[in-house]
Amino acid sequence: MLKSGGNMRKFRVYGHEKKKDYTQGPMFGKIIWFMLPVMFTGIIQLLYNAADMVVVGNWADNADAAVAAVGACGALINLIVNLFMGLSVGAGVAVAQKIGAGDHDGVQKVVHTAILTSVFTGVAVGIFGFVMAKPLLVLMGTQEEILVEAAPYMRAYFVGIPACMVYNYAASILRSKGDSKNPLIFLTLSGLANVFLNLIFVSVFHMGAVGVGIATAVAQYIAMVMVLYHMANLDDDCKLIFKKLAIDKPALKKMMRIGLPAGLQATFFSLSNALIQSTVNTYPTVVQTGNTTAGNIEGFVYISMNACYHAALTFVGQNTGAKKYNRVLRASLICLGLVTVVGLGMSTLIYLNGAALISIYRPGQPDVVAAGMVRLSVICVTYFLCGIMDVGSGIMRGMGKSFLPMMVSLIGSCVFRIVWIMLLCPGYPASIETLYWSYPISWILTAGVHLICCAVTWIYRVRKLKREQAVLAQQPQTEEQPVEA
Secondary structure, three states: OEEEOOEEEOOOOHHHOHHHOOOOOOOHHHHHHHHHHHHHHHHHHHHHHHHHHHHHHHHOOOHHHHHHHHHHHHHHHHHHHHHHHHHHHHHHHHHHHHHHHOOHHHHHHHHHHHHHHHHHHHHHHHHHHHHHHHHHHHHOOOOHHHHHHHHHHHHHHHHOHHHHHHHHHHHHHHHHOOOOHHHHHHHHHHHHHHHHHHHHHHHHOOOOHHHHHHHHHHHHHHHHHHHHHHHHOOOOOOOOOHHHOOOOHHHHHHHHHHHHHHHHHHHHHHHHHHHHHHHHOOOOHHHHHHHHHHHHHHHHHHHHHHHHHHHHHHHHHHHHHOOOHHHHHHHHHHHHHHHHHHHHHHHHHHHHOHHHHHHHHOOOOHHHHHHHHHHHHHOHHHOHHHHHHHHHHHHHHHOOOOHHHHHHHHHHHHHHHHHHHHHHOOOOOOOHHHHHOHHHHHHHHHHHHHHHHHHHHHHHHHHHHHHHHHHHHHOOOOOOOOOOO
16 A cells, blocks of 8 residues: 555555566566567557558459558658657656656656646647648649548548547556556557458448558557556556546646757657658659558658667656666666667568568559668668667656757758758759668668767766765665665
């Protein structure tokens, strides 16, 4: 029983749940076991996204246009959504730090603030995306034959954004306390529903890309219901009590301090990607289709590496809250090593089998395969650099620093890519390889600066802790004011 604010509550202390306490004991095995469900969750999600494209690529009436439409919407959807999704990162880091510090009442405040915030932002973003879908696609230079499929798909997708927002906030909270298994289960079940509905809407009712969008929206609401039901039945400080949903200003401020820069960083990346997609839209449809399919395949590498990013957020966050900076350093090095191994291993495997994988999306289309392999040969084989960049950003956020990695990413990746496009790739018939090379060069620049910032921040925190300990050691030791060893 814990006493908080004069009220007795029946929530468990995190330190008593060994699987959720990352502030003590060996770390490598815990990081691996944390990462695997996160990785499988992302891979399953991408499998369902890939199923969307496979279904339209094989059964839609205008297959090339439908596949290109889904790809054309991807960068634009991320541009609109990522700013508010970044707050979910802030919620997760805030919960992790408060768990590490043993602030049980603070965890509750963050949980209820985060869920209510996700509802408000999800509805607002959903309405905006639904109304502005076609004008924004036109602004990106989407070709007319693709626009016919892309606009209805994007509207249908944004109907499901409120549920997507709530699910991602809730999943971030669960991961912050060490539960990476249940988000995997929820996504698996909702994804199966997505695939089933895809087949019904596209192959039976011939709805094309819009059928995929509707299926995705329905699946997102299924995932939302499951994760909220699970959180409502927890017996720890992350338990969701609907009548307690309220905005706590200090909790919201902490979420925004960490999450808003993360969201802005993601938005900047999405902006640069949207500009790249706008340039790709000037190429023939076959190049756009090859780019879309290859990008979807590369997603499996990215999402696997992204598990290392989430591990860095949680492990660095909890140990920062506990002021155990030796463990912060150890967790950081482990995550950097793992993301390099995972990135290189999966990139090599996918590149060697790239032609066969692209053929699954568009069978019997050698021109699409050739166009897709051009992208894989540049981006996929260097993708581990992106993973190092993301983990560096995750380490910084886990230590409570979010503005700095945002600025580094803005300059090192986004501004750089925009300048690259303007100077070297004004549009077709410029070499598509030249456009693709903007990615790995920007990753190298940004990752290098991120790692320098991580080292400086860690040194500063260690020195600050030593100064605090020196001050405590100099104070008179009395029964009322003990000094910890």
